[in-house]
Amino acid sequence: MNLELEYQLVKDFPWMKPGDSVETYEPYDAYGCECADGWYEVIRGFCTDVTNLYKEKGLPIGITVMQIKEKFGLIRIYVNVDDPEMYPVINKIIEKWEEASSRTCELCGTDGAICNKNGWLQVLCTDCSIEQDQWAKELNRKREEELAKIRAEKERLNER
Numbered sequence: 001m002n003l004e005l006e007y008q009l010v011k012d013f014p015w016m017k018p019g020d021s022v023e024t025y026e027p028y029d030a031y032g033c034e035c036a037d038g039w040y041e042v043i044r045g046f047c048t049d050v051t052n053l054y055k056e057k058g059l060p061i062g063i064t065v066m067q068i069k070e071k072f073g074l075i076r077i078y079v080n081v082d083d084p085e086m087y088p089v090i091n092k093i094i095e096k097w098e099e100a101s102s103r104t105c106e107l108c109g110t111d112g113a114i115c116n117k118n119g120w121l122q123v124l125c126t127d128c129s130i131e132q133d134q135w136a137k138e139l140n141r142k143r144e145e146e147l148a149k150i151r152a153e154k155e156r157l158n159e160r
């Protein structure tokens with residue numbers, strides 16, 4: 001995710017600061033949110049729910065984000081929870097936002113659906129999906145052009 005969005009996230013949710021409260025060095029500390037910008041609001045939704053949960057309980061926020069990434073098309077949020085009793089509730093929140101990511105275009109954040117792009121699963125809206133297909137077509141066309149050049153060159157050499 002782009003850095004400006006990550007900074008905004010940490011500004012609004014200080015407990016999301018990478019490397020702030022961990023003894024170990026997790027992927028989140030190194031890479032931040034490993035997904036495209038369209039899921040910014042999904043991540044904010046997760047952060048808001050967690051913040052409200054601890055506020056309701058009158059407790060300081062006791063979770064550490066270990067990794068946020070895209071896997072098999074959906075967002076995955078991995079956390080450490082200080083109090084084991086909080087774990088089921090936190091898990092519910094994570095499931096809720098993983099489910100939300102299945103309906104949110106990872107690229108632009110509008111309504112999307114899971115798409116299969118040559119075996120690669122990604123949640124995309126119609127526009128982003130068309131754009132990706134065109135991009136793939138253009139790549140294929142260039143590849144075909146290169147292959148044709150190579151074939152022609154080989155034929156030319158064989159004719160000698």
Ligand SMILES: [Zn+2]
Pocket residue numbers: 105106107108109110112124125126127128129
């Ligand atoms: Zn989109």
